[in-house]
Amino acid sequence: MMQSHVKLLHASPGVVKMEMLKQVSEYVDKNREWIIGVLQNLVRIPSVVGEEQKIGEYIEKVLNEIGVHVERQNVEKDRFNVIARLKKPSTGKTLLFCGHMDTVPLSEGWTIDPFGGKIIDGKLYGLGASDMKGGLAAMIATLKTLNDLSIEPNGNVLFVSVVDEEAYSKGILKFLEKNIRADMAVLGEPHFYETLLGYKGKMLVELVVKGRASHGSTPEHGINAINDAAKIITSLDQLNFLRHEKLGQGSLCVLKIEGGYKKYSLTTPEKATIIISRHTVPGETKEKVINDFKQLINLINIRSQVEIKIKPPFYSPYVLSEEEEIVKALMRIYLKVTGRELKIDYGTSVSDANHLVVKGGIPTVVFGPSGGNQHAPNEYVLVDQVLTVSKIYTMLAIELLS
Numbered sequence: 001m002m003q004s005h006v007k008l009l010h011a012s013p014g015v016v017k018m019e020m021l022k023q024v025s026e027y028v029d030k031n032r033e034w035i036i037g038v039l040q041n042l043v044r045i046p047s048v049v050g051e052e053q054k055i056g057e058y059i060e061k062v063l064n065e066i067g068v069h070v071e072r073q074n075v076e077k078d079r080f081n082v083i084a085r086l087k088k089p090s091t092g093k094t095l096l097f098c099g100h101m102d103t104v105p106l107s108e109g110w111t112i113d114p115f116g117g118k119i120i121d122g123k124l125y126g127l128g129a130s131d132m133k134g135g136l137a138a139m140i141a142t143l144k145t146l147n148d149l150s151i152e153p154n155g156n157v158l159f160v161s162v163v164d165e166e167a168y169s170k171g172i173l174k175f176l177e178k179n180i181r182a183d184m185a186v187l188g189e190p191h192f193y194e195t196l197l198g199y200k201g202k203m204l205v206e207l208v209v210k211g212r213a214s215h216g217s218t219p220e221h222g223i224n225a226i227n228d229a230a231k232i233i234t235s236l237d238q239l240n241f242l243r244h245e246k247l248g249q250g251s252l253c254v255l256k257i258e259g260g261y262k263k264y265s266l267t268t269p270e271k272a273t274i275i276i277s278r279h280t281v282p283g284e285t286k287e288k289v290i291n292d293f294k295q296l297i298n299l300i301n302i303r304s305q306v307e308i309k310i311k312p313p314f315y316s317p318y319v320l321s322e323e324e325e326i327v328k329a330l331m332r333i334y335l336k337v338t339g340r341e342l343k344i345d346y347g348t349s350v351s352d353a354n355h356l357v358v359k360g361g362i363p364t365v366v367f368g369p370s371g372g373n374q375h376a377p378n379e380y381v382l383v384d385q386v387l388t389v390s391k392i393y394t395m396l397a398i399e400l401l402s
């Protein structure tokens, strides 16, 4: 551990502190093997959503070894978020680094060990390697750099690794209940060439179609809920979706249909349920979505009653201004570190950033090391990007909190 005390250089706002960048860059490069080792360990610990306990314990251990303040926040039995901060508390602003520990379940078709952490041609392979254990490794390395170089920003650096991002976002929602004030945040999802400044929203819509039972030989005496559910589904293309200039158009996907009887029965089915995932853009509120379905159902003339419910997971859409301080700082530092302009883009689905921005009121940039094959066989992260991102994260903390 290096213990030299580095004084913050005074530079006018908007200018990347080149001397500091050089120092940070050298320190991260010096720790290359350590950072890769942490990432490999993260990949070697399976953490499919719902089973994040072991990886949480490992992250706690590494953070304790670095010497930052670490605490555990229970979310559910055997599921907890790990929260860390640099030891010296400050009254200044707080920058939050956020990442998720869980991965999607293992899919078929891997030709490389998904829990091996093997590196081939600069690509580190594994389930969750880029979504988002690479981002977590870059954030952990950032805490190490700030701590070891005794860089004490005039503000707070907070880190949270959460559970359940790939399902209901219970981890980030629990964290936001904690009433922690953060002025800005970085979410380390795998977007290296572009930062995402917005996401669509998402809600689950359940249509419960209620008909009336009758003997199956006289269906005209009943109301067949399955027939009516089918009519609803075939009419869904008549729905209109709003279009947003940055986020594009809202959409829907029928996920499930259920109805009829478990055991054979010659009875007109009295109930059918349709589950629809609805991606939304600003303006497409719960009320509007429910109303649109109501109007459509009125139009198609069915005899069943239809109950419309909005169920979790629920995410509101958002768009962050390009003028936010954290956006400008990220663009500036990225250019200095990589020599390229960072692009701006918007997500087609949702992430924990929806909750950070909408529920937490925290301006959040989505930026982290990327690779390929997320949610697919042979997922990988580019090792060099993990280091580059950690340099950028560290400089963000230094610049935003000076």
Ligand SMILES: [Zn+2]
Binding pocket: 100, 131, 132, 165, 189, 190
């Ligand atoms: Zn992710």
